[in-house]
Amino acid sequence: xxxxxxxxxxxxxxxxxxxxxxxxxxxxxxxxxxxxxxxxxxxxxxxxxxxxxxxxxxxxxxxxxxxxxxxxxxxxxxxxxxxxxxxxxxxxxxxxxxxxxxxxxxxxxxxxxxxxxxxxxxxxxxxxxxxxxxxxxxxxxxxxxxxxxxxxxxxxxxxxxxxxxxxxxxxxxxxxxxxxxxxxxxxxxxxxxxxxxxxxxxxxxxxxxxxxxxxxxxxxxxxxxxxxxxxxxxxxxxxxxxxxxxxxxxxxxxxxxxxxxxxxxxxxxxxxxxxxxxxxxxxxxxxxxxxxxxxxxxxxxxxxxxxxxxxxxxxxxxxxxxxxxxxxxxx
Amino acid sequence: xxxxxxxxxxxxxxxxxxxxxxxxxxxxxxxxxxxxxxxxxxxxxxxxxxxxxxxxxxxxxxxxxxxxxxxxxxxxxxxxxxxxxxxxxxxxxxxxxxxxxxxxxxxxxxxxxxxxxxxxxxxxxxxxxxxxxxxxxxxxxxxxxxxxxxxxxxxxxxxxxxxxxxxxxxxxxxxxxxxxxxxxxxxxxxxxxxxxxxxxxxxxxxxxxxxxxxxxxxxxxxxxxxxxxxxxxxxxxxxxxxxxxxxxxxxxxxxxxxxxxxxxxxxxxxxxxxxxxxxxxxxxxxxxxxxxxxxxxxxxxxxxxxxxxxxxxxxxxxxxxxxxxxxxxxxxxxxxxxxxxxxxxxxxxxxxxxxxxxxxxxxxxxxxxxxxxxxxxxxxxxxxxxxxxxxxxxxxxxxxxxxxxxxxxxxxxxxxxxxxxxxxxxxxxxxxxxxxxxxxxx
Numbered sequence: 001x002x003x004x005x006x007x008x009x010x011x012x013x014x015x016x017x018x019x020x021x022x023x024x025x026x027x028x029x030x031x032x033x034x035x036x037x038x039x040x041x042x043x044x045x046x047x048x049x050x051x052x053x054x055x056x057x058x059x060x061x062x063x064x065x066x067x068x069x070x071x072x073x074x075x076x077x078x079x080x081x082x083x084x085x086x087x088x089x090x091x092x093x094x095x096x097x098x099x100x101x102x103x104x105x106x107x108x109x110x111x112x113x114x115x116x117x118x119x120x121x122x123x124x125x126x127x128x129x130x131x132x133x134x135x136x137x138x139x140x141x142x143x144x145x146x147x148x149x150x151x152x153x154x155x156x157x158x159x160x161x162x163x164x165x166x167x168x169x170x171x172x173x174x175x176x177x178x179x180x181x182x183x184x185x186x187x188x189x190x191x192x193x194x195x196x197x198x199x200x201x202x203x204x205x206x207x208x209x210x211x212x213x214x215x216x217x218x219x220x221x222x223x224x225x226x227x228x229x230x231x232x233x234x235x236x237x238x239x240x241x242x243x244x245x246x247x248x249x250x251x252x253x254x255x256x257x258x259x260x261x262x263x264x265x266x267x268x269x270x271x272x273x274x275x276x277x278x279x280x281x282x283x284x285x286x287x288x289x290x291x292x293x294x295x296x297x298x299x300x301x302x303x304x305x306x307x308x309x310x311x312x313x314x315x316x317x318x319x320x321x322x323x324x325x326x327x328x329x330x331x
Numbered sequence: 332x333x334x335x336x337x338x339x340x341x342x343x344x345x346x347x348x349x350x351x352x353x354x355x356x357x358x359x360x361x362x363x364x365x366x367x368x369x370x371x372x373x374x375x376x377x378x379x380x381x382x383x384x385x386x387x388x389x390x391x392x393x394x395x396x397x398x399x400x401x402x403x404x405x406x407x408x409x410x411x412x413x414x415x416x417x418x419x420x421x422x423x424x425x426x427x428x429x430x431x432x433x434x435x436x437x438x439x440x441x442x443x444x445x446x447x448x449x450x451x452x453x454x455x456x457x458x459x460x461x462x463x464x465x466x467x468x469x470x471x472x473x474x475x476x477x478x479x480x481x482x483x484x485x486x487x488x489x490x491x492x493x494x495x496x497x498x499x500x501x502x503x504x505x506x507x508x509x510x511x512x513x514x515x516x517x518x519x520x521x522x523x524x525x526x527x528x529x530x531x532x533x534x535x536x537x538x539x540x541x542x543x544x545x546x547x548x549x550x551x552x553x554x555x556x557x558x559x560x561x562x563x564x565x566x567x568x569x570x571x572x573x574x575x576x577x578x579x580x581x582x583x584x585x586x587x588x589x590x591x592x593x594x595x596x597x598x599x600x601x602x603x604x605x606x607x608x609x610x611x612x613x614x615x616x617x618x619x620x621x622x623x624x625x626x627x628x629x630x631x632x633x634x635x636x637x638x639x640x641x642x643x644x645x646x647x648x649x650x651x652x653x654x655x656x657x658x659x660x661x662x663x664x665x666x667x668x669x670x671x672x673x674x675x676x677x678x679x680x681x682x683x684x685x686x687x688x689x690x691x692x693x694x695x696x697x698x699x700x701x702x703x704x705x706x707x708x709x710x711x712x713x714x715x716x717x718x719x720x721x722x723x724x725x726x727x728x729x730x731x732x733x734x735x736x737x738x739x740x741x742x743x744x745x746x747x748x749x750x751x752x753x754x755x756x757x758x759x760x761x762x763x764x765x766x767x768x769x770x771x772x773x
Contacts, residue, residue: 027371029688032364058368138749146750168358169688180750181685187746188688224337236356238341245338300340 019071025056028079037297038076044315072326073098084110099325101293105269122267126288129196156198161190201281206261207306211320217258218306222247245309253284260286366696372732374719375696408617410609412438416624427553428567437604442580442592452603458511465703481705490527493534512545518562519552519670522718551580556669557644572597589619649726653733671722683717686743695735
């Protein structure tokens with residue numbers, strides 16, 4: 001460890017009360033991924049000399065935070081309550097310093113349809129999509145509505161829960177007959193399902209980090225899943241997907257992609273850290289798919305790869321984020 | 332500019348054995364992470380209710396083992412297992428009608444390891460193993476890891492169906508093939524919750540003798556019959572062990588954390604099992620063997636089995652009552668007379684694997700029926716079935732879990748009615764690999 005990092009460690013320890021609580025787990029469908037992400041963040045912070053502990057978001061959380069007022073919280077919760085702003089609203093209620101976006105911005109980002117409309121207004125392209133509750137299909141009749149969706153969006157199309165990540169409940173539908181099963185599968189994860197036009201191209205993820213100097217895009221990570229579908233197994237089985245970091249994009253396109261992620265980050269009012277998933281089409285145009293306010297940090301996740309590709313150290317980035325959060329006036 | 336190399340985040344990606352290629356992350360396994368939270372009523376895991384154990388007495392027992400037998404208990408031991416324990420295991424097996432000699436017993440790290448060792452010495456890649464439909468997920472995982480082809484044989488409320496077994500053998504013969512063994516859990520089946528009748532056991536034994544087919548009888552729950560009369564093991568009527576290799580375990584009658592199980596096999600098989608075991612682990616844990624042996628020697632272990640039986644009987648009743656009161660029309664389920672599990676079949680059209688996230692969202696967990704099939708095809712009834720474990724939650728929690736499950740089923744039925752969907756073909760996991768063996772499915 002360098003002398004600089006030691007001195008910064010002491011500085012942050014004084015500011016944070018010396019403790020970082022990494023919140024992970026929770027009750028969402030992505031609990032398992034979150035626990036792995038959280039463990040990785042704890043390790044990264046410990047490597048920088050900070051005192052960091054992993055904590056579940058459970059019934060004891062509020063009391064524990066109240067008893068530890070100097071701690072800074074690093075939420076690494078994925079899915080509902082972790083990314084929809086609820087936990088962060090509680091952290092603000094308790095006056096706790098925390099890393100990441102504020103509740104209102106999280107709510108916008110967590111609702112994929114709303115996030116798409118916000119970034120579209122900011123000038124980004126995003127595939128046409130419709131968010132629909134199951135009641136809509138029940139009330140209007142599913143067959144006719146599904147036909148209309150196919151007529152409008154074409155095939156293949158993407159069916160996914162309107163909230164949540166890790167590709168849980170997501171499928172690419174290539175045949176009209178597969179659509180009802182895909183809808184039922186997606187509704188198992190969320191009350192609203194997004195039916196989205198399928199865009200062919202290069203799948204990339206761009207992480208954006210802001211440690212006080214404004215949002216900066218890290219190098220895009222290109223995803224090439226075996227079989228072409230970046231589903232749950234492809235995400236979390238090492239070896240099932242080939243990643244290119246930085247992505248194999250022409251420099252001017254890479255620049256546009258990076259700018260797009262920063263535009264999305266700003267348009268949604270995000271803070272500290274985000275990851276924007278996009279498809280770059282054959283003409284080099286990036287299409288916004290979704291943004292994550294608590295990106296995965298597991299061994300196979302995209303943000304740690306982007307950090308490495310940017311010549312940075314994950315521990316140092318986490319340290320910087322904690323430092324920025326701890327020094328921030330009350331949320 | 333040269334194209335930068337890609338990364339698969341695994342420098343060993345190209346080195347794995349073929350059998351490791353199917354070992355992948357799965358959504359279903361990930362969902363079980365939530366089941367460990369107290370807010371969730373988990374009817375998924377087959378975890379014995381260890382609060383029923385006299386833990387203080389066991390603590391003293393462990394202390395005595397270290398103080399009085401430490402130099403043996405903490406030392407390497409015999410590859411076959413401790414002789415005193417093997418003698419005691421013969422006493423345990425006498426309760427299911429087996430007259431065995433300690434020389435024929437090989438102590439293993441849980442009966443799961445015995446299953447692995449037996450498969451290792453008998454099954455070559457591509458060999459056929461017959462197993463009940465459905466079958467224990469841990470066994471399916473073992474068979475898959477040895478690249479066996481599993482063919483399922485129908486069972487009903489009386490156990491494995493002899494006619495189906497004959498058909499399976501005939502179908503193989505017609506292809507010029509034979510099966511290497513029949514894997515069966517005749518008593519208080521995991522996951523089906525049914526018990527083979529004495530007549531069925533006799534008939535299955537007869538068929539296998541005629542066909543010269545090895546029976547691998549897995550009997551972890553045999554002493555946990557609610558009427559207190561353990562079913563007679565198939566091995567009891569195969570005194571020389573020429574047809575049956577028998578597996579037993581202390582995981583359900585004492586405690587699974589000790590990982591002590593065994594195989595009972597004739598001498599030639601035993602010798603190979605011991606060699607295979609030594610190649611794997613040198614010897615089973617001497618420490619836990621000493622603990623189990625001291626427990627059997629000094630504690631009223633059969634009284635403890637009775638305590639377990641009463642606990643599980645009360646919970647079985649709670650589950651069956653709740654299912655009767657709350658499940659929608661079109662549902663059916665087995666009524667176990669012992670063991671840990673009820674097999675629930677839901678109304679037509681439902682896919683229990685696809686419904687699991689909805690259930691987790693409602694804070695109730697189960698294991699989808701598809702986990703108990705080797706695939707690649709899945710019968711419709713399996714798709715709409717699931718396993719419920721009643722061994723761990725308290726009766727009132729069991730009822731609450733069924734209430735939540737019933738709500739989920741109603742929602743799923745509504746959803747499927749909306750989409751005219753009678754069961755997905757593409758998305759459903761069809762094999763045990765989606766779940767895999769593990770504490771959640773033991």
